[in-house]
Amino acid sequence: MNNQENSVPDAEIENMTFSYSSLPVIDHMNFILNSGDYVILTGENGCGKSTFLKLLLGELIPRQGKIYLFGQTVSPAVFRRFYIGYVPQNSISKNQNFPATVGEIMWTGLYGKPYHKRKRRQSEEKICSALSELEMQDYLGRQIGELSGGQQQRIMLARALISMPQLLILDESTAGMDAHSLELFCQVLEKQNHENKLTILLVTHGNTEKFHGANRYVTIENGRMIE
Template sequence: MQKAGGKMEVIQMKDVSFHYTGDVPILENVNICLNSGDYAILTGENGSGKSTFLKLLLGELEPDQGTVEIFGKKIGKADFKELKIGYVPQNSISGNKDFPATVEEVMMTGLYRPFKKRLSRKECRQKITVALTELGMESFLKRRIGELSGGQQQRVMLARVLAADPGLLILDEPTVGVDSVSLEALAKVLQKKNEEGLTILMVTHGNTKLFCGVNRHFKADEGGITE
């Protein structure tokens, strides 16, 4: 939905409540609106509802009441690539040292386009090179992803998502298990991409001081999310 001033509502949660069977509400009457170009961070202690919030946002759970929309549409897993949503989960490969794919092969999977004309191999390689270079990982192209450190893997997974040119980037605990070099690279790239117009939502309980350019701060606590 287009708003006054040319801003578009990218994420909208309206009167959202959710509880697991037999439990008290995990989230209750949550209202959040993120506009195009926002750079938002959601913090909160373990058990505060951050994970449930993400699952509702990603379409893995249905709210008991209220609505969840991204780019004006109710979200489902099949909509991710169509709506240009980039998602970087927490430690998605970490711990699997025997994972056989190379960095290049992992990057290629992020460029699969089921709803659009497929990119040529040359175009894919160009996008992969640019994304990895931005995160200082271009020299790891032929390395197996399982051989990389946790921070290096996180940089590759972010590069994989950014290579697909998302309109919305969602990150789940991107600082967990990440070394200081990778953390600085992550913060710089996120700031740069936001300045270029990318809408970003980061969910974390870690230190956020390094992340510059953030204009929206949310906190999950006792079933609510406040700004």
């Protein structure tokens, strides 16, 4: 969570270019994500949204240009120092037999945190609070594969939020979501941004009207950001 203003952007792209073999995808792109922003990123299928996120998360290396997170060049050390929450498009739905309960999934969001007796109780309370906010507190002992796609995505959002990230990135995470889950999802994002000043970058190719509270809307066209 951002409890204090940063003197540098949470994310900054400078003159970034990337291509797959001879196929250009990102073309001299520039982009700044300031602390406390709630940005909706859209674009047609194949425009480079997923490639952009992979570059931002360090999964791909740009052929040209610079990528900074919290003023530092993207590296594993940055992801260890600054907690970045990530909610992908629902992948659990492709493996309904995934052997984990909702509670077990939530605990993975606190991986690496101290678990002595007092801290464990605090963590349990934090998990219950995050699930309650998304109306999933009654599913703690259920197998994650038994839930609907929308319910699974609510769990994944709760998981991303319990460690109080400084930046939350969502990649098509509302695709195919039922109306009730989408409404709750959007309400929680707006609340986190407004009350906790959480920086949010949400990628979608769908209707953006449900995402109340966003302060910026950008599109990838011809490999560049249009705002």
